[in-house]
Amino acid sequence: MNVLEHLKKRNYFYSKLPDFWANLYGTEYGLYDIQTVNDEFVFETREFAKKAGHLFFKTAQLLQSNTITDDTFLQMGYPKETISFLRQRKSPFPTIIGRFDSVIVDGKHKLLEFNADTPTFIYELFKVNGLLCQEFGLNNPNELEEERLRTAINRALSSAIDNMEKDSLPNIVFTSHEDNIEDKNTVLYLQKLTQYPSKYVPLDQLRIVKGEALLDPDNQVINILYRQTFPIESLIKDQDPTTHEKVGEQLLELVNQNKLLILNPPSAFLLQNKAIMSVIWGLHEEASPFFSEEEHKWIEDYFLPTYLEPDQFIKDKVKYVKKPVFGREGDTIEIFDESGEKVEEDKNKSYTDYIPVYQKFVELPTTTYKTENGVKEGHMMIGTFLLNGAPSAFGFRVGDQITNNLSYFLPVGLKEKQ
Template identity: 45%
Template sequence: MDRRDAFYTSIPSFWDRLYGEEYALYDCLPLEQKDINLIREATNEIYSIYKKFNHMLKGVPDETCITLGFSEKALPFLKMALLPYETVIGRFDLIPTVEGLKVIEFNSDTPTFIRELFEVNGLVSKQFGMANPNAGEMEYLGKALRNSIFHCAKQIGVTGHPYVVFTAHEEDVEDRETMMFLLKVAQVKGATFVPLHQLQVDAGKAVYDGMGNKIDILYRHTYPLEALLEDVSDDQFPVGIEFMNLVKQRKVGMLNPVSAFLMQSKAVMAAIWGMHELRSPFFTEREHQIINRYFLPTYLDEAPFVERKERYVKKPAFGREGDTIEIRENGETLYAPTKTTYDHYVKVYQKYVELPKALVATEAGKKEAHLLIGSFIINEKASAFGYRAGEHITDNLSYFLPCGVKGGSE
């Protein structure tokens, strides 16, 4: 415990403990290069399916978007395209199975777990005498952020250096420090952090910081768009809708872009799987092979699993950290979460796959935990990845388990 605390306290402003509990483990999961290659290959191939599907979604009727779980408030903004790529920072959640890697979610709009994998994982792997599988990815992330800011500024007609603001809820240490990390990595001249509560939206005109300076580009990476659309002030002014109107009018730029939100609904996975089951000509034979290899059967109804007597997961189209996720069999609940924050969203039903287990070193000694891989796609390229270790449903109390490559150090 002393070694652990001494190591993590040497990393400035890192949340190695969350909710008063150990979060970052003083341990390092050994990997082989073939493991890394498989994760990167899966990430690139899964993203290629989402990208193609997202392009098609921009042309579907509004009723289809409603079916996929998007609210009516989102409809006027869903088809906007302001960047040459669908998301700047996205993260797939992957499960290693006997049949290979399977994707269970795509957090394309507001993924966290960024600083852990792009910076801290390398520090831990070095401490344990292993090579960092994410070496060089922090530099690539910085270039990707600058590239997205350049394209965003161009689309809204800003010349010269745009005024870029990174924002988050100031009281949430993980969200705040994630944005501070992105700000540091981006290295954009004049960019700054401004807490969400200090932002001012002037309907039809502009967005301002707490000092009254007009913001050109707002990076709201940890504030989900579905929550932003519902945001109202104390006097019932629709802050979120008016902000999005300014984005639509190109009076302010926003990152991640709306196209990232369009991929965020888990119901998209059900649509992709449904088209695959029907052997839709929309996907090429090669793309059908990718879907069959990496995707799990996913539906908007539980009937297929009940008929086949298969165990499945019931999850909301939008949600985070295992909240509102149930494990079910024959229509009966086997596991129910303590939190049901996202129960009002459209539900998705996905084949249940058991997470693999490993012994991990905690402050309380060795502990068996289930492993989940988080793998980032940054400007359409597979990037940093890493592991969460916890219960059979990964939640906000799951550990960050660093990983390294055996037989080397960097």
């Protein structure tokens, strides 16, 4: 297939998906191509997510115990305004929708980070991936996952409603930045999967009555706020443009006072912090009895050495990556060589206010894929979802060594057994 024919087919395919952002920031995002995997890869990917999820959830219980001081949270880079919020336990699962980012090294998944609180890549893997599989005549490894996503969301809402002790149905609001097509359409997709009455309200149309309630544009009290794409670390910086009141902090206070319930729950923000990986790795290195012998084996298999200082890497002359504890899409990431010299960095610097973690560098494997401009070669990263603790849909992002918001979505299909 030549480039013009490929472009024609791609445009026709994605024209049938008006709610999908096949192009982002003026460039191609959704590829008209597919990466094939076998049953063994599918099994190993979900085993990785299951075991990594177990380790994170167990660590969340430790961090939310009474033995952990406020100073510990501050040393890990959590904003002081969020500490009371972090201690809230309002859900049977620490996160409803989370996503692991991993890379294959010597045949095994190695965890790069866990977006436990506000992952995107949802509509792509739970909906669009299946349509691409049909287009290319392949089985969809994520075939059953949209229904599981529906179940996870409704189970979380049901649990939230039960805990509210309300006689009538609560006012459930889904929200996002209205001008971000990816965020808005992701949230609208999730809203369509819910069985309860709800409404979509852009973030800038929400209003807080300090210490009392969060209101929608109809002046109705919001009981449950689903903010899938709006990070807590951004929320706490929100100020009213007129009064300059810290409305983000006021919203968290409503949560702390049980006057508002938000999803993902507070514990998802706890796990969003990349310093959690340094906690897990530190406990592993000291052979802590907190983890069983089997769990230590999982950490050895799936985790990369991660620290709050680069000293060990510099001492051992090991290449490493510097990442902000809160950050997304490769923003603010820097790569250092064996001598501690910076050799690569992302041009965006949105998260310099947060302390960094230092993680052992691993080369992302490469693959070829078809684009509007012909065949390219790029680095490949795997995103795997965790729904209420259970492994779910997965797929690929391809692009530069630092996976950023200009990387492509590469769908995944299942090879037929030979």
